[in-house]
Amino acid sequence: MTRICIYGAGSIGCYLGGRLLAAGTDTRFVGRPAAGAALREHGLTVTHYDGRRWTVPPGSIAFATEPEGAAGADLVLLTVKSGGTAAAAAELAPILGATATVVSFQNGIGNGDILRAALKQTVLDGMVPFNVVNPAPGQFHQASQGDLALQASPPGQPDLSAFAQAGLPFLRHAEMAPVQWAKLLLNLNNAVNALADRPLREELSQRDYRRCLALAQREALGLLRHAGIVPAKLTPLPASWIPILLGLPDAIFARLAKRMLAIDPQARSSMSDDLAAGRATEIDWINGEIVRLAGRLGTSAPVNARLCALIRAAEKTHPRPHWTADALLAELEAAAG
Ligand SMILES: NC(=O)C1=CN([C@@H]2O[C@H](COP(=O)(O)OP(=O)(O)OC[C@H]3O[C@@H](n4cnc5c(N)ncnc54)[C@H](OP(=O)(O)O)[C@@H]3O)[C@@H](O)[C@H]2O)C=CC1
Numbered sequence: 001m002t003r004i005c006i007y008g009a010g011s012i013g014c015y016l017g018g019r020l021l022a023a024g025t026d027t028r029f030v031g032r033p034a035a036g037a038a039l040r041e042h043g044l045t046v047t048h049y050d051g052r053r054w055t056v057p058p059g060s061i062a063f064a065t066e067p068e069g070a071a072g073a074d075l076v077l078l079t080v081k082s083g084g085t086a087a088a089a090a091e092l093a094p095i096l097g098a099t100a101t102v103v104s105f106q107n108g109i110g111n112g113d114i115l116r117a118a119l120k121q122t123v124l125d126g127m128v129p130f131n132v133v134n135p136a137p138g139q140f141h142q143a144s145q146g147d148l149a150l151q152a153s154p155p156g157q158p159d160l161s162a163f164a165q166a167g168l169p170f171l172r173h174a175e176m177a178p179v180q181w182a183k184l185l186l187n188l189n190n191a192v193n194a195l196a197d198r199p200l201r202e203e204l205s206q207r208d209y210r211r212c213l214a215l216a217q218r219e220a221l222g223l224l225r226h227a228g229i230v231p232a233k234l235t236p237l238p239a240s241w242i243p244i245l246l247g248l249p250d251a252i253f254a255r256l257a258k259r260m261l262a263i264d265p266q267a268r269s270s271m272s273d274d275l276a277a278g279r280a281t282e283i284d285w286i287n288g289e290i291v292r293l294a295g296r297l298g299t300s301a302p303v304n305a306r307l308c309a310l311i312r313a314a315e316k317t318h319p320r321p322h323w324t325a326d327a328l329l330a331e332l333e334a335a336a337g
Pocket residue numbers: 007008009010011012013030031032035079080081082084087088091105106107108128129130131132133269270279282
């Protein structure tokens with residue numbers, strides 16, 4: 001049986017690991033002591049917005065707080081935040097066997113390359129389209145829809161049958177960069193959501209917050225065009241049409257964007273969760289990626305740069321700021337000039 005290790009037992013890691021364990025696969029976790037203590041005390045309860053529920057008792061969960069917990073793994077699912085990728089790669093390098101495969105199930109563009117630079121093993125890029133919330137210790141809830149995406153590899157290499165066994169479908173892509181850029185365009189909302197300090201559905205139901213996202217996306221789309229990068233189509237509408245949809249009045253948006261609003265009422269972006277927990281955010285790997293792309297093209301990305309600055313300030317401000325939609329829109333319009 002394929003030995004799977006979830007490296008980074010947080011929201012995504014515990015959700016995927018819980019689904020895989022509940023299906024009887026050989027799955028273990030490496031994570032922080034607090035995450036281990038929560039799973040030892042409460043076990044794992046994994047739920048899905050469609051009502052399905054899986055439980056794994058504490059006695060069936062193998063959890064290590066040291067990288068050696070990944071020794072012998074055939075498949076490592078890396079689910080640390082982007083800021084932790086280089087350290088995780090350095091920890092895994094002396095531990096993994098030559099035939100292991102590492103899958104990055106992270107947001108952002110560059111995690112796979114960081115892993116490939118540090119590891120001799122096969123590294124595949126992955127993408128998680130859905131949101132996972134952690135409402136209580138040991139509980140992980142899939143709060144929106146979508147199938148996992150994974151870089152194509154030769155048939156049977158690695159053995160990914162555990163995903164089918166766990167009812168976790170994934171789409172294979174010969175090229176993951178277009179998928180990652182399309183996901184990054186959607187993730188530009190993470191900062192808006194974190195600054196709004198509201199659940200995603202509530203935030204996206206307000207036109208001025210959507211206009212903030214539209215400003216960030218338009219800027220990014222212009223740069224992607226300039227760079228010759230064509231984002232994949234992850235949503236019913238092509239990425240370039242989404243800013244138009246976002247700008248529509250609330251009632252029309254609610255009618256046309258049912259899928260975008262099909263999120264559990266309490267779900268927030270992972271960046272909002274980071275601010276709430278006092279952790280560093282992934283801002284430099286999301287909006288910061290757009291700012292760096294602009295720099296490479298010899299131009300600027302003032303809207304995304306402003307979002308980066310606002311999130312960096314929010315990381316240092318307690319209690320966290322709560323931007324109203326009109327104030328944030330005015331701030332970003334001023335940045336756009
Ligand atoms: N949450 C979501 O809904 C979604 C998240 N994503 C993406 O998935 C990735 C994971 O996000 P998420 O699950 O939210 O992250 P979390 O912060 O919830 O989980 C990551 C966990 O890994 C731990 N960790 C970090 N480095 C190590 C290490 N070297 N060894 C052991 N444990 C470590 C972290 O601890 P510590 O905090 O102490 O570093 C944390 O507990 C991100 O790239 C995110 O953008 C994608 C789609 C949705």
